[in-house]
Amino acid sequence: MSQTATILVIDDEPQIRKFLRISLASQGYKVIEAGSGSEGLAQAALGKPDLLVLDLGLPDMDGQQVLREFREWSTVPVLVLSVRASEGQKVEALDGGANDYVTKPFGIQEFLARVRALLRQAPAGDAQEAALNFGPLTVDLAYRRVLLDGAEVALTRKEYAVLAQLARHPGRVITQQQLLKDIWGPTHTEDSHYLRIVVGHLRQKLADDPTQPRFIVTEAGVGYRLLNA
Amino acid sequence: MSQTATILVIDDEPQIRKFLRISLASQGYKVIEAGSGSEGLAQAALGKPDLLVLDLGLPDMDGQQVLREFREWSTVPVLVLSVRASEGQKVEALDGGANDYVTKPFGIQEFLARVRALLRQAPAGDAQEAALNFGPLTVDLAYRRVLLDGAEVALTRKEYAVLAQLARHPGRVITQQQLLKDIWGPTHTEDSHYLRIVVGHLRQKLADDPTQPRFIVTEAGVGYRLLNA
DNA sequence: GTTGGTTTTTAATGGATTTTGATGAGACAC
């Protein structure tokens, strides 16, 4: 389905942050944190989270204000936490763009279930998982498809795995060990021969010449790199 | 911007239904009602609501069961109501596909705010077609029916489950593990053979040739995908 | 209980992919 979701927690109380961090991390989420509203907004722009957990009681600025500014540019789901349980508060937050409102103290199981519910409707990586383009070559990770000049290229499992791995880090060199470990497993990190053959097939199918590469560049003794157009 | 949303209320207590009907209608929503689970599911298929408000305490069938059957074919947001506030109940409902969970008694302002929040993320008139088309093939999730050239195709449970799963993500590769986990359960993720046989039967009934597929494409060693016409 | 239909096993086949082995070309150091 999706890779691990990133969750940004904005809360000024360190012990609550720690509690949430541990709980969320134990479920496999990647957690980033902020202790104030301004820091939180900065992190939100930087870390591209898939979900925002926001405590309304912040020292530097009003939580509602943080929510409002966040919603200026993001549609990522927001779960608001608060000790204040007044109905007016809840209505204000929900109408201000929050997707859920949980009052402290809360059960961690319910909290995690609400996190799952919010992430379900907006799957992780939805933002970044657009198709990647490398000139005439398109690698669509969501659909597991590869197009060359608009025509679909039929790739085998290993071929696709190598290309996808390279495509995930455009322009970066991926070491042979990395590729071998991720695709063949940690027991085959020495078999760089496999890699050469698969890359050979890939280049053939993509009409790529190793001496004059359009797509896959070999970095001798190190690994391979996918050129970003 | 948005036209009036339609909200389906499933609750067996007439006075609560009346209360919700009046409150929701005063906000301009169109309200349809059902007093039992089976009636609710029928109304859900018929009335194409934009939001479902579901009370878990129903006389004829378990609320969780209603939720589960509804989620078989619809992604419309669901707000669950319940007097029982046990955390386990909430987790079960949220993981069963509910988007929010409100315990009675509740403040009507907060309830309406949560309704607004749910409708915001899935705007009214988004009235998603429950029937999906793939050229001559139609998969109607709401009625659990499959039509080929307008004629109904009789499918077994597993066959339908596999086809429906593929149809929910048109063009996308669904991995064998995914299909096996969702349909046979997490203990059978290794039995990819089952899958091949069911897909074989499906192709036979849909007059689909694996070497020249109209509908189901096999991605060797990975999974299957349903071609979107 | 019997019956009809469904799901699960079992088995056989052909095809495709992956692995293995062998060979040659280029780069670089000595």
Added chain:
DNA sequence: GTGTCTCATCAAAATCCATTAAAAACCAAC
């Protein structure tokens, strides 16, 4: 120049995968 290292390519063998058929076990409805 020679030897060594890495890379690329070709061809075969071995393995894995998909498809099909058919029998056995299972279930639900009657």
